[in-house]
Amino acid sequence: MVGIFYLHKSQDICNMNIGIDMMGGDFAPLEAVKGIQLYREMGQNAMLTLFGDAELLNQLLEQHGMLQSNTTIVPTTQVIDMHEHPTKAMREKPDSSILVGFQQLATGKIDAFISAGNTGAMMVGSLFSIKAIEGVQRPTIGAYMPRENGKLGWLLDAGINSDCKPENIAQFAILGSLFAEQVLNIPNPRVGLINIGEEEGKGNILAQAAYPLLKEEPSINFIGNIEGRDIFLDKADVMVCEGFTGNVVLKLAESIHGLVQNRGIKDEFFDRFEFEQYGGVPVLGVNKPVIIGHGISHAKAFLNMVKLAQTMIEKDLLGKIKEKFKA
Amino acid sequence: MVGIFYLHKSQDICNMNIGIDMMGGDFAPLEAVKGIQLYREMGQNAMLTLFGDAELLNQLLEQHGMLQSNTTIVPTTQVIDMHEHPTKAMREKPDSSILVGFQQLATGKIDAFISAGNTGAMMVGSLFSIKAIEGVQRPTIGAYMPRENGKLGWLLDAGINSDCKPENIAQFAILGSLFAEQVLNIPNPRVGLINIGEEEGKGNILAQAAYPLLKEEPSINFIGNIEGRDIFLDKADVMVCEGFTGNVVLKLAESIHGLVQNRGIKDEFFDRFEFEQYGGVPVLGVNKPVIIGHGISHAKAFLNMVKLAQTMIEKDLLGKIKEKFKA
Numbered sequence: 001m002v003g004i005f006y007l008h009k010s011q012d013i014c015n016m017n018i019g020i021d022m023m024g025g026d027f028a029p030l031e032a033v034k035g036i037q038l039y040r041e042m043g044q045n046a047m048l049t050l051f052g053d054a055e056l057l058n059q060l061l062e063q064h065g066m067l068q069s070n071t072t073i074v075p076t077t078q079v080i081d082m083h084e085h086p087t088k089a090m091r092e093k094p095d096s097s098i099l100v101g102f103q104q105l106a107t108g109k110i111d112a113f114i115s116a117g118n119t120g121a122m123m124v125g126s127l128f129s130i131k132a133i134e135g136v137q138r139p140t141i142g143a144y145m146p147r148e149n150g151k152l153g154w155l156l157d158a159g160i161n162s163d164c165k166p167e168n169i170a171q172f173a174i175l176g177s178l179f180a181e182q183v184l185n186i187p188n189p190r191v192g193l194i195n196i197g198e199e200e201g202k203g204n205i206l207a208q209a210a211y212p213l214l215k216e217e218p219s220i221n222f223i224g225n226i227e228g229r230d231i232f233l234d235k236a237d238v239m240v241c242e243g244f245t246g247n248v249v250l251k252l253a254e255s256i257h258g259l260v261q262n263r264g265i266k267d268e269f270f271d272r273f274e275f276e277q278y279g280g281v282p283v284l285g286v287n288k289p290v291i292i293g294h295g296i297s298h299a300k301a302f303l304n305m306v307k308l309a310q311t312m313i314e315k316d317l318l319g320k321i322k323e324k325f326k327a
Numbered sequence: 328m329v330g331i332f333y334l335h336k337s338q339d340i341c342n343m344n345i346g347i348d349m350m351g352g353d354f355a356p357l358e359a360v361k362g363i364q365l366y367r368e369m370g371q372n373a374m375l376t377l378f379g380d381a382e383l384l385n386q387l388l389e390q391h392g393m394l395q396s397n398t399t400i401v402p403t404t405q406v407i408d409m410h411e412h413p414t415k416a417m418r419e420k421p422d423s424s425i426l427v428g429f430q431q432l433a434t435g436k437i438d439a440f441i442s443a444g445n446t447g448a449m450m451v452g453s454l455f456s457i458k459a460i461e462g463v464q465r466p467t468i469g470a471y472m473p474r475e476n477g478k479l480g481w482l483l484d485a486g487i488n489s490d491c492k493p494e495n496i497a498q499f500a501i502l503g504s505l506f507a508e509q510v511l512n513i514p515n516p517r518v519g520l521i522n523i524g525e526e527e528g529k530g531n532i533l534a535q536a537a538y539p540l541l542k543e544e545p546s547i548n549f550i551g552n553i554e555g556r557d558i559f560l561d562k563a564d565v566m567v568c569e570g571f572t573g574n575v576v577l578k579l580a581e582s583i584h585g586l587v588q589n590r591g592i593k594d595e596f597f598d599r600f601e602f603e604q605y606g607g608v609p610v611l612g613v614n615k616p617v618i619i620g621h622g623i624s625h626a627k628a629f630l631n632m633v634k635l636a637q638t639m640i641e642k643d644l645l646g647k648i649k650e651k652f653k654a
Contacts, residue, residue, distance in 0.1 A: 252556065
């Protein structure tokens with residue numbers, strides 16, 4: 001997994017400032033600190049801005065020998081819990097690590113914002129503080145789908161948009177293709193429409209209507225319908241559907257690792273169904289890089305989120321998305 | 328698997344006449360004949376009516392020592408192929424084993440009809456020749472979902488109704504509950520709504536609207552929402568959703584066995600993801616027992632389909648469904 005985001009040791013990296021919510025996730029802030037340690041051990045030196053309990057963070061950073069330059073703590077006094085109502089919490093906790101993080105992202109003090117905390121609050125922050133890119137109807141979140149050949153597929157929407165119009169699905173395909181190309185390093189990524197039959201014309205009303213839009217979209221490499229059986233095969237690099245089916249598929253896929261472990265099976269491929277390792281997924285279609293991590297994120301997950309943020313900035317993914325939707 | 332349908336050696340069994348399309352499926356008619364042989368070897372003696380090429384069937388039955396009483400061949404000269412357009416084929420092949428089978432089912436010459444052939448033609452035959460039970464808006468097809476504790480869950484709709492109204496989903500729950508109770512021997516089966524969140528109010532518009540209907544339906548044991556991660560766990564016995572999500576889940580589940588085999592893993596639980604063994608699924612909500620098998624059905628699958636038909640007749644599942652929808 002450590003290899004999925006290819007980092008460039010560019011000279012510009014020191015100008016990059018990645019914000020991290022240190023209080024988000026079940027194992028915060030310790031695992032977040034360990035993640036930063038792993039990142040520094042890779043020789044990466046982007047500026048990191050850490051949001052959270054300053055005293056606690058200073059103490060942990062010192063313990064891990066991380067009290068160095070290129071790391072700034074922004075003290076915050078509140079934490080939005082995993083199960084709080086997002087909009088209510090955002091209103092009632094103005095000094096929470098998530099809210100302050102979004103303020104700094106909106107004002108350009110940081111270039112990307114990462115959290116393994118409350119997903120709903122991260123979405124609310126993305127949509128109301130950073131806002132959707134002009135032309136993008138519905139920002140989306142994707143999910144990695146492991147394949148036996150070692151590759152990763154990218155499924156979207158993974159649950160943010162449970163009711164969709166055909167146009168939304170076509171936009172997911174464009175956003176997903178840019179992400180796959182720029183971040184997953186897949187040239188000309190194949191886009192498949194998740195459906196219940198192979199031929200054009202199959203499916204529910206939504207899939208039937210989305211098909212021609214995908215077929216006619218010049219900026220993607222649409223290969224047609226794919227079925228449930230193709231999701232773990234290397235058939236399409238980008239797989240699009242509405243967020244209801246996508247979320248059911250994601251949670252089913254996530255459950256496979258536990259089943260395999262319960263059976264005492266140790267297998268390299270099925271190990272890749274441990275989704276926590278992927279670190280987090282970007283909110284695609286908003287104006288700045290925002291990455292949402294799994295609640296159970298450990299050090300490696302935080303490392304991968306920082307690497308993902310760095311890659312998104314280095315590749316100017318946001319610039320490329322904005323360019324595409326300008327037309 | 329042989330144990331999932333509990334057969335009663337009732338004295339009435341000889342009055343039961345189960346029709347089998349001997350020409351349907353990739354390995355027909357040989358595997359169908361072998362399936363009948365397995366059935367007879369279990370000491371079961373329901374009347375069997377076999378539709379297909381008489382000469383070929385006589386020859387195979389003789390080879391397998393099955394030319395006995397209680398088995399009648401109804402000669403047919405045409406076969407609907409797996410990939411033919413259902414309605415077109417039904418019109419153009421009046422002497423096909425599927426069409427003749429449905430005629431005999433409609434006129435009461437046989438009490439149930441089984442085929443591993445063209446699924447679309449079986450659905451067309453069910454809907455136009457046997458017809459939906461009065462009060463049932465949309466007949467449905469389910470799918471078995473294996474659980475680690477050896478039980479089976481029952482998911483419906485598995486792909487026949489890709490666009491649904493909330494009322495359809497509530498009816499799937501009633502049909503599925505009766506099937507689970509009568510055929511899978513699960514008393515008071517727990518019904519879960521497949522959704523993308525646990526709490527009431529979560530989900531897409533359809534799931535949000537289906538929830539209160541399920542909650543208020545007195546004849547089912549509704550336990551609330553279940554998520555993708557719960558499908559292979561023993562959380563709900565009957566799992567309902569529209570047929571788009573259901574079909575994606577089914578085909579994804581079917582693909583797991585191949586993945587496990589590719590990895591050289593031999594495991595009792597994952598062996599139960601070989602869906603062919605389950606034999607076939609009933610079309611629930613039509614007036615007579617109709618069972619549709621997998622195209623790749625082997626002898627054991629045919630055996631299980633005959634046993635399923637027998638159980639449905641013995642338990643008078645159709646009578647119970649009709650009673651429920653009479654109100």
